[in-house]
Every structure is written in structure tokens, then in C-alpha cells.
Amino acid sequence: MGHVQDRWFKDEPDPNRPGKTKRVPTSRYGVGKRYRARVAGPEGEVSESFADGEIKAAREWVRKTETSISLGTWTDPKAKPPEGDGVTIEVFGSKWLADLDVDEASREIMEMRFRKNIYPHLGGQAVTAVKASDVRSWDSKLRKQGLSDQYRHTLFKNLAALFNAAVDDDLISKNPCSGKSVKMPKAPKHKVVPWEEGQVWAVRRGLPKRFQVVTDVGAGLGLRQGECFALAVEDIDREARRVTVCRQLKTVRNRLVFDLPKYDKVRQVPLPEPVNRSIEEHMREFPPVEITLPWAVPDGKLVTVRVILTSVRELPIRSNDFDREYWKKALKAADMPHGRYENGMHDLRHFFASVLLDQGESIKAVAEWLGHADASFTLRTYTHLMPSSDERTRGVIDGVYSRRDGPDGPSTAHSDHQDH
Structure with a gap:
């Protein structure tokens, strides 16, 4: 175990206090550096x-030296290490x-990013x-790759997080991503441009009848795609006219699982009557199916619910298959842009x-x-969609001034003041 030696002082028995010691100067007192830190190294x-x-x-x-030695990353600073040591x-x-500490789907996505775009250059x-x-x-190469x-x-933030962990582990003293000469790529800020009503109905018509209800739960309840595909009969409270959004359907390690909604946030959403009717009509024609899937991870606890939206074969719907086979075709039929990142189901939200x-x-x-x-x-995402307060402000002030000459208005108050 490492220790720090004080070379200017030493402990000697105190003749005046039996069994006690006292600090006395050594022959090196005041000469050279006082402390010598020692650690048992690998050699x-x-x-x-x-x-x-x-x-x-x-x-x-x-402390730092012992940590790096235990991790097997210590190198003698006095010796120039070979490249890549x-x-x-x-x-x-x-x-x-x-x-x-992330959910398995997020971990899988991050592993893919590192495998494809970080390890080939820096691994x-x-x-x-x-x-x-x-x-x-590294970032220059990514730019050239288009x-x-x-x-x-996103990749820069992931790499910076890795180096932050290395700093915490005392492997490095500074994160190279935080250097003054390093410029983090800026994520472009796109204003949300919501669909018009006619576009929602056009896309709905372009979907097979079995899947048309997905536009209603997306546009009428604000559900995410995975939440739409995991919506179950038991989530709908018709008496309270409310829907509980308590799970999503997603893919982890190429296996479908149920999981909590994003941010682990279970919520309740008002159920409008037109959406309620649409769901009921859908269930009459396409009865709900009992689906059993693991929870959160492929080997998680099995959970069974009566899912409202299923595939033609009455199986859980994989989002990629649905987008390719049905959603993009519906966009095309509605004469709407349908590229890889254009007009996804998220636009219903x-x-x-x-x-x-x-x-x-x-x-x-x-x-x-x-x-x-x-x-x-x-607020940051949708503030530009909020109604302008200009008209409301003008209306309020107009109302104030319209009462100016009334019995309690400013003019009357002014006259009363003068009388006094």
C-alpha cells in the first residue's frame, strides 16, 4: 500500500512520556523536497x-497512481511509452x-455508433x-463521409462522455473533447412545421383499413409510435374518458419487448369521443390479440396484455416493417415527402x-x-406555434381605455382628486 514519507522529520521515543513518541528534525531538515510518495509498482x-x-x-x-496500477493502465512517466501503449x-x-445506466435499447444504439463511427478511427x-x-x-473524417x-x-457527445468517465477514473487529467481548439458540431435547430388537417386524413386513407386507427391514436392522443403499437384494451377507461399510456413496444437485441414509455413516464391522456369511436370500430373489425412479451430486456419477466394494433398475422408490429410496408406508401399516396427522415409517425404528435x-x-x-x-x-419545441399574444394584449388595453370615462375610470378619479 502506498504512503507518503516526511524526510524532514522522524518519530523518536519521548523520554519524558513513556510509550509515546515525538517529532524531531532529521539530518535532511530543510534540504531538498520534503515529501516522498511511494507506491508498489508492477516492476x-x-x-x-x-x-x-x-x-x-x-x-x-x-491515490491516482494506485488506481492506474490496479486498472493496468499505469506507465512510467520517465520512460517514453510505445505507440498505443x-x-x-x-x-x-x-x-x-x-x-x-441506460435502458438496453439505448445501450444497443450507442454500441452501434461506437462500432461504426468511433472505433474505426480512434479505437x-x-x-x-x-x-x-x-x-x-476524427470529426474531419466524419464530415468527409457526409x-x-x-x-x-450526437457522436461527439458520446465520445466526450467516454472521456469524462476516463477523467473520473483518473486515467487522464483532461477531456480532449473540451480543448479550446476543438469545436463540437452544432445540431441544427429545425422548427416544427405541423401537418395540416387534410394531410392527416389523406395519410389515414392511404393506410390499409387494419392500420388506419394508428393515425387517430397518434394525432388524437399524442402517442409515440411504440406506444401506439403497445396500446392495450385495459389501458382505456371509457367511463372516465381517459387513456393510460403505460408501456411501449420496442426492439432490444433484435427481440421485441414491452417497456415503460420514454423517460419512464406513465401518463394519462384525455380520450376524445371521435378517437374513442375509432378505436371501438377498429376492435369490432380487428379484435384485440393477447400478446406475451418480456419486459424491458429479452430475458425479462413475461407480460401479457390485449394489444389493439397487431400485424396482418396478428403479431406485434415491428416499427421498421410498418414504416417500410405501410407508412411510406401512405405518404406517397397522399403526395407527401417520404424520404428516410421525412414525415414519420412522430409528426402525428x-x-x-x-x-x-x-x-x-x-x-x-x-x-x-x-x-x-x-x-x-x-416550450422550446412548440413556442412558435402558440397563438400570438398581440391581439389579446391590444384587446385588454382597449378594454381598459374604453372604460376611461366611466364612473370608476381614470378621468373621474382625476376630477375627484382635484376637488380635494
């Missing part, structure tokens, strides 16, 4: 000297991703060897939010019904 003792007043720095050096980005990243380098110039070069600013922004905000509904209520983690996110 013998490792040591470093510190000046008088640097006892805290000496103890911190012992130490734990590599890929080795450290794989362990870091495996331990990350073989030692964590301790990556410099700001390496990060700049990756979007939005995707590069934007329509839901825009209609409510246009009618003066509060941001707090819309955020709750959409299942956003924070109402400020809802």
Missing part, C-alpha cells in the same frame, strides 16, 4: 518527490458502455494518448400539440399529455 517501487507544503498533492499522487479506446469504451489508440488534434481529425451535423453532434396550443391550451398540460420529461422542452 518495483514507484516514487515521486514533493516540496514542503505539498502534502495533499503527494497523497493525491499516491495502455488501455485502448475500444477496450475502455466496451467496458464503459456495458456498465452504463486502437490508448485513452491516455488521444489529444485534441486527434478529436479534430455525416450530418446532427449525427456528428406534432399535429396533436399544435392543435391544442392553437386553441390556447397551456404548455404544462400539453407537456404532461405528450409525456415530456420537462415542460421547458415542450
Whole structure:
């Protein structure tokens, strides 16, 4: 175990206090650096000297050195390490991703990003060897590959998070992504442009009858795609005219699972009568199916619910299959852009939010019904869709001034004041 030696003082028996010691100067008192920090290294003792007043720095050096030795990443600073020596980005990243506290679907996506766009460029380098110039070069290569600013922004944040973990583990003292010469790609800010009503109905008509109800639960309840495909009979309270959004359907490790909605946020949404009728009509023609799937992870606890939306073969709906086989074709039939990232089912949520905000509904209520983690996110996303307050302000002030000459208006009050 490491320790710090004080070379200016030593302990000797105190003749005046039997069994006690006292501090006395050594022959080296006042000469050279006072402290010597020592740690047992893989090939013998490792040591470093510190000046008088640097006892805290000496103890911190012992702590960091012992940590790096135990992780197998320590290198002798006095010897120039060979290229790539130490734990590599890929080795450290794989362990870091495996331990990350995220849901399995998110972990799988992050692993794919690292495998495709980080490890091929930086994976073989030692964590301790990556410099700001390496990060700049990496991002330059991504630009030349034609990756979007939005995707590069996400990759940069993931890589920066990895290096933050390396800093926390005392492998490196500074995150190379935070260097002044490193510019994080900016994610473009796109204003949400909600669909018009006619577009919603046109897409609905373009879907096979079995799937038309998906537009109603998306545009009329604000559900995400995975929440639409996991909506069950037991989630609908017709007496209270309310829907409980308590699960989603998603793919983890190529296996369909049920899980909590995004942000683990269970919510209740008002059930409008037209949406209720649409769901009832759908269930009469396409009866709900009992679906049993694991919860959250492929080997999770099995959960059974009566799902309202199922495939032609009465199986759970995979989102990629649905988009390819039905949604994109419905967009095309409605004469709407249908590229890979254009007009996804998420646009039904934007329509839901825009209609409510246009009618003066509060941001707090819309955020709750959409299942956003924070109402400020809802405000940032949809603030431009809120009705202008100009007319309302003019109306309020007009009303005040229209009463100016009334019995309690400013003019009367002014006259009363003069009388006094």
C-alpha cells in the first residue's frame, strides 16, 4: 500500500512520556523536497518527490497512481511509452458502455455508433494518448463521409462522455473533447412545421383499413409510435374518458419487448369521443390479440396484455416493417415527402400539440399529455406555434381605455382628486 514519507522529520521515543513518541528534525531538515510518495509498482517501487507544503498533492499522487496500477493502465512517466501503449479506446469504451445506466435499447444504439463511427478511427489508440488534434481529425473524417451535423453532434457527445468517465477514473487529467481548439458540431435547430388537417386524413386513407386507427391514436392522443403499437384494451377507461399510456413496444437485441414509455413516464391522456369511436370500430373489425412479451430486456419477466394494433398475422408490429410496408406508401399516396427522415409517425404528435396550443391550451398540460420529461422542452419545441399574444394584449388595453370615462375610470378619479 502506498504512503507518503516526511524526510524532514522522524518519530523518536519521548523520554519524558513513556510509550509515546515525538517529532524531531532529521539530518535532511530543510534540504531538498520534503515529501516522498511511494507506491508498489508492477516492476518495483514507484516514487515521486514533493516540496514542503505539498502534502495533499503527494497523497493525491499516491491515490491516482494506485488506481492506474490496479486498472493496468499505469506507465512510467520517465520512460517514453510505445505507440498505443495502455488501455485502448475500444477496450475502455466496451467496458464503459456495458456498465452504463441506460435502458438496453439505448445501450444497443450507442454500441452501434461506437462500432461504426468511433472505433474505426480512434479505437486502437490508448485513452491516455488521444489529444485534441486527434478529436479534430476524427470529426474531419466524419464530415468527409457526409455525416450530418446532427449525427456528428450526437457522436461527439458520446465520445466526450467516454472521456469524462476516463477523467473520473483518473486515467487522464483532461477531456480532449473540451480543448479550446476543438469545436463540437452544432445540431441544427429545425422548427416544427405541423401537418395540416387534410394531410392527416389523406395519410389515414392511404393506410390499409387494419392500420388506419394508428393515425387517430397518434394525432388524437399524442402517442409515440411504440406506444401506439403497445396500446392495450385495459389501458382505456371509457367511463372516465381517459387513456393510460403505460408501456411501449420496442426492439432490444433484435427481440421485441414491452417497456415503460420514454423517460419512464406513465401518463394519462384525455380520450376524445371521435378517437374513442375509432378505436371501438377498429376492435369490432380487428379484435384485440393477447400478446406475451418480456419486459424491458429479452430475458425479462413475461407480460401479457390485449394489444389493439397487431400485424396482418396478428403479431406485434415491428416499427421498421410498418414504416417500410405501410407508412411510406401512405405518404406517397397522399403526395407527401417520404424520404428516410421525412414525415414519420412522430409528426402525428406534432399535429396533436399544435392543435391544442392553437386553441390556447397551456404548455404544462400539453407537456404532461405528450409525456415530456420537462415542460421547458415542450416550450422550446412548440413556442412558435402558440397563438400570438398581440391581439389579446391590444384587446385588454382597449378594454381598459374604453372604460376611461366611466364612473370608476381614470378621468373621474382625476376630477375627484382635484376637488380635494
